[in-house]
Amino acid sequence: QVQLVQSGAEVKEPGASVKVSCKTSGYTFAGYFIHWVRQAPGQGLEWMGWVSPTSGGTNYAQKFQGRVTMTRDTSVTTAYMELSSLRSDDTAVYYCARDTGDYYRSTSYYEPWGQGTLVTVSS
Amino acid sequence: QSVLTQPPSVSGAPGQRVTISCTGSSSNIGAGFDVHWYQQLPGTTPKLLIYGNTNRPSGVPDRFSGSKSGTSASLAITGLQAEDEADYYCQSHDSSLSVHVVFGGGTKLTVL
Numbered sequence: 001q002v003q004l005v006q007s008g009a010e011v012k013e014p015g016a017s018v019k020v021s022c023k024t025s026g027y028t029f030a031g032y033f034i035h036w037v038r039q040a041p042g043q044g045l046e047w048m049g050w051v052s053p054t055s056g057g058t059n060y061a062q063k064f065q066g067r068v069t070m071t072r073d074t075s076v077t078t079a080y081m082e083l084s085s086l087r088s089d090d091t092a093v094y095y096c097a098r099d100t101g102d103y104y105r106s107t108s109y110y111e112p113w114g115q116g117t118l119v120t121v122s123s
Numbered sequence: 124q125s126v127l128t129q130p131p132s133v134s135g136a137p138g139q140r141v142t143i144s145c146t147g148s149s150s151n152i153g154a155g156f157d158v159h160w161y162q163q164l165p166g167t168t169p170k171l172l173i174y175g176n177t178n179r180p181s182g183v184p185d186r187f188s189g190s191k192s193g194t195s196a197s198l199a200i201t202g203l204q205a206e207d208e209a210d211y212y213c214q215s216h217d218s219s220l221s222v223h224v225v226f227g228g229g230t231k232l233t234v235l
Contacts, residue, residue, distance in 0.1 A: 035224070044125055045161075045169065045212055047224040062221035095168065101157075101175075106216040108224055109159040111171040111180060 002026040004034075004096050004114035011120045017084040020117045022096030029077040030054050033099040035110060036070060036081045038092040046092075050103060051079055059103075086121045093118050126151060127213050127227035134233040135203045143230045145196045145213035151225055153194035156216040160189055160198045163210040163229075172211070173198060200232070208234045 007021040022034060036048040049060035051070035058070045069082045079096055094117045097110035128146040135141040145158060152158055160173040171180050173189035176196065188199045196215075200207055213227040 037226075044229040045214075045226040047222060047226065059223065061223070097169075100171075101159075103223075106223075107157045107175065108216065109157075109171060109174045109214065110161075110169070111174075113168040113170075116168055 002098065002112055004098060004112060006094075006096060006114040006117045009118040009120070011122065012086050013123055014087055014121055016086050016121075017082060018086060018119050019080055019082040020094050020096075020119070022079040022081070022114050024077045024079070024098070027098075029074060033103055033108075034070075034072065034079040035097050035099055035108065036068075037095045037097060037110070037113075039095070039116075040089070040092040043092075048081070048094075050099065050108075053079070083119075086119075088121050091119065091121045125228035126217060126219075126222070126225035127215060129211075129213060129227035129230045131228070132231045132233065134235055135200075136235045137203055137205065139203045140199060140201045141203060141232065142200075143198045143211050143213075143232070145198070145227050147194050147196075147215060147225075149194065150219055151194075151215045151217040152191065152196060154218055158189065158191050158196035159214045160187075161212045161214065163212065164206075165209065169212065203234055205234050208232055 005023045033050045035050040072079045096114040099108045100111045101107040101109040161169040162172045163169045176191040210229045217225045
């Protein structure tokens with residue numbers, strides 16, 4: 001079955017960087033964009049951006065421009081999200097999700113999601 | 124402050140019908156972009172509930188239905204069950220340059 005399995009929880013100091021991986025299986029990796037969404041404790045969902053599995057092209061929410069880098073490695077069907085200059089308000093669960101819709105037709109929707117990776121930023 | 128506005132909470136007794144609204148603007152729902160809904164059970168990951176305004180993925184009971192009109196969308200749940208207690212989120216696209224995919228702030232459904 002289609003699965004997205006993320007790397008484990010991380011604790012980082014302010015100013016550091018974190019890189020979260022999202023290993024996919026059960027489908028053709030090249031066929032679907034991978035999006036990243038985060039959820040701060042007790043809060044709602046916030047879209048961060050996407051990476052194309054074929055071209056490696058990316059698109060980020062303006063809020064994260066300059067701090068986020070999304071990449072992929074087709075040889076291991078894995079997507080990555082790196083966030084730098086971490087602050088305490090970056091503490092959140094970070095999810096990867098497969099875009100089962102079509103971003104270029106402005107109808108992205110997500111199924112399935114990874115299990116989430118808790119990133120805690122604290123000194 | 125989320126781009127799409129949802130009520131923070133709704134409640135209903137078992138067997139009842141509840142609706143959750145999702146209000147947007149002319150740059151997202153009103154621009155014709157599809158609305159999708161997710162269910163997040165306590166301590167779990169979001170699960171796709173409705174896509175393309177009205178469509179249910181296989182396995183989602185027909186007690187769940189979606190609709191869209193103008194700048195708003197709604198999720199209706201009929202025959203409410205205890206296991207429906209969860210957070211529900213709407214999602215759409217936005218023509219803003221700053222963010223292209225937007226979510227509602229989420230609605231906590233309590234089954235009384």
